[in-house]
Amino acid sequence: MAVSRAEQRAVTRRALLDEGLRRFAADGYHRVVLAEVARAAGVTKGAAYHHFDSKAGLFRAVVAEVQEGLGERVAAAAELHEGLWEQLRAGCRCFLAAGTDPAVRQILLVDAPTVLGWDEWRALDEESSARHLVEALKALAAAGIIADQPVEPLARLLSGAMNEAALWIARGGDPGAAEQALDRLLAGLRTPA
């Protein structure tokens, strides 16, 4: 059975990404050895370097996929609700819950900033979750639900708060308590009716 090169390439690439995701999530970037990832994916290190320019390159691709997936989950959770405010809350809750996912926890929250450098990490974050948050805050401000203000710094603050909270939960913090605390923070932003 003749397999087209494009197909084979896609299959191999996917296998590397999948195995990379597993190992990066389970062991953390530094403890992962690229040759092992390749072997578990059924190829050799040469294949990995054919598809990605470096170990960090594979990691970057994995990060992008995880980011994207998380962004979609959060957006989907938000859209289940009616009203800008409830959508924001639902998105935040979804994000906090996602912190229990080892892939999100170890890859996105712990390793990504160091491995990719903070600038590149932020750029990736911007494309997925951060952008949604900014949009949501803008809409809330436009609707008069929160005070009119520059939303970028506020989004950074909330993003950082939720990152930390997600890690805290993943490490054993009480999810309900974190949710309530975040709710209080958000509620404090509302303009008095």
Add this chain to the structure above:
Amino acid sequence: MAVSRAEQRAVTRRALLDEGLRRFAADGYHRVVLAEVARAAGVTKGAAYHHFDSKAGLFRAVVAEVQEGLGERVAAAAELHEGLWEQLRAGCRCFLAAGTDPAVRQILLVDAPTVLGWDEWRALDEESSARHLVEALKALAAAGIIADQPVEPLARLLSGAMNEAALWIARGGDPGAAEQALDRLLAGLRTPA
């Protein structure tokens, strides 16, 4: 001139810590090579391993010192003000400003969580800045200035928010805007007079 061993030991250790601080702050943990640190400190790699059990061990010691210094600066900034609320604000502002310090930025905020692992990093953070924040929040709650609530999750949220904001400022974000946004968040916590 005969130099006592204890003196010599202290001098060498200090030189390693100082040079390590410089390099870790400037280049980031991974790009720092231990032998170079030792050479710049006037000794060899052997000396470094005589004083610290590993590269990460030296980094850990540097982190502890930076943490301690930062905690003291924040506490000092807070104590210049009267009233629990103004002290909290002053401490937060000081922390945000500290993010421009490359040592704080790269070592504490970017590398420490990955290199030391999140658990150990948090333990170190707890001893210095985080504990102060928790104390401040407890005092505010006891005084009725903010609502009575579990302060730990709230402290984590605020800590994460400020970490992120500090990085954002260091990378070029507007310090004033970040300060204002943080002020709004904090203000939202106050119980209506």
Add this chain to the structure above:
DNA sequence: CCATTTCACATACCCATGGTATGTGAATCG
């Protein structure tokens, strides 16, 4: 005051691992 021990390093070495250079056989193209 001298022999012995300790200690603060220096020297030499190992080896894991990221990265590279080159080979190869099967798909693709003209």
Add this chain to the structure above:
DNA sequence: CGATTCACATACCATGGGTATGTGAAATGG
């Protein structure tokens, strides 16, 4: 159907963290 490309495999190199051992000067103690 030959020439070429491509998706890898194989072999190799170099850096750097970690270790094992040597050494000479300070501490110890008799």
